[in-house]
Amino acid sequence: DAMVIQNPRYQVTQFGKPVTLSCSQTLNHNVMYWYQQKSSQAPKLLFHYYDKDFNNEADTPDNFQSRRPNTSFCFLDIRSPGLGDAAMYLCATSRDGGWSATWVYGYTFGSGTRLTVV
Amino acid sequence: RKEVEQDPGPFNVPEGATVAFNCTYSNSASQSFFWYRQDCRKEPKLLMSVYSSGNEDGRFTAQLNRASQYISLLIRDSKLSDSATYLCVVKTLAGGTSYGKLTFGQGTILTVHP
Numbered sequence: 001d002a003m004v005i006q007n008p009r010y011q012v013t014q015f016g017k018p019v020t021l022s023c024s025q026t027l028n029h030n031v032m033y034w035y036q037q038k039s040s041q042a043p044k045l046l047f048h049y050y051d052k053d054f055n056n057e058a059d060t061p062d063n064f065q066s067r068r069p070n071t072s073f074c075f076l077d078i079r080s081p082g083l084g085d086a087a088m089y090l091c092a093t094s095r096d097g098g099w100s101a102t103w104v105y106g107y108t109f110g111s112g113t114r115l116t117v118v
Numbered sequence: 119r120k121e122v123e124q125d126p127g128p129f130n131v132p133e134g135a136t137v138a139f140n141c142t143y144s145n146s147a148s149q150s151f152f153w154y155r156q157d158c159r160k161e162p163k164l165l166m167s168v169y170s171s172g173n174e175d176g177r178f179t180a181q182l183n184r185a186s187q188y189i190s191l192l193i194r195d196s197k198l199s200d201s202a203t204y205l206c207v208v209k210t211l212a213g214g215t216s217y218g219k220l221t222f223g224q225g226t227i228l229t230v231h232p
Contacts, residue, residue: 033219033220040224041224042122042205042222042223042224042225043162043205043222044222045219045220045221048219088159090161090162092220094218107164107220109161109162109163110161111160111161112160112161114159
């Protein structure tokens with residue numbers, strides 16, 4: 001089945017040690033998003049790619065970076081993880097289907113990567 | 119003020135009960151509206167889109183009031199398997215594009231008990 005795959009499902013990293021989370025999709029969607037969801041909170045958008053164009057949210061810390069080498073893959077890099085970065089990181093995709101089609105499209109989410117910082 | 123606000127609950131209801139969730143949003147430019155379901159430690163999954171005319175999918179009914187910027191979800195004949203967190207979600211088009219960004223409410227926790 002076409003889907004959004006995130007690896008790994010669980011990631012433990014040391015305080016301050018760079019970590020990379022990956023996301024791949026077989027849906028050929030041109031928009032990819034990274035969300036951070038802390039315990040009992042809403043998912044919060046960090047940034048998104050429209051094709052190769054990177055769009056950062058204003059309040060996303062510089063510690064978070066992203067790469068999209070091709071349509072299928074997108075990476076989230078945390079340069080120096082702190083204890084407060086422990087969260088579920090969700091990758092999602094959507095397609096730009098034009099004005100009318102966009103109306104009903106939600107996102108397709110990956111299963112998420114749960115990051116623990118020790 | 120949060121862009122999307124929900125009563126976090128929790129709602130504890132017996133099987134067979136009818137339960138309603140409410141949500142308000144602050145951005146009048148929001149274009150599309152959804153309810154997502156999230157099980158514990160899992161990713162959100164689309165439950166249903168919400169249309170201005172109201173829409174129904176089996177036991178689930180969603181309503182949208184654009185004037186009041188209010189969205190609702192009604193679940194009839196609750197099942198044990200309905201226990202989850204229900205997220206109210208609005209989509210706002212990214213400037214100059216035809217795709218959007220989703221903004222999530224905090225979610226409402228529902229527990230259905232025997």
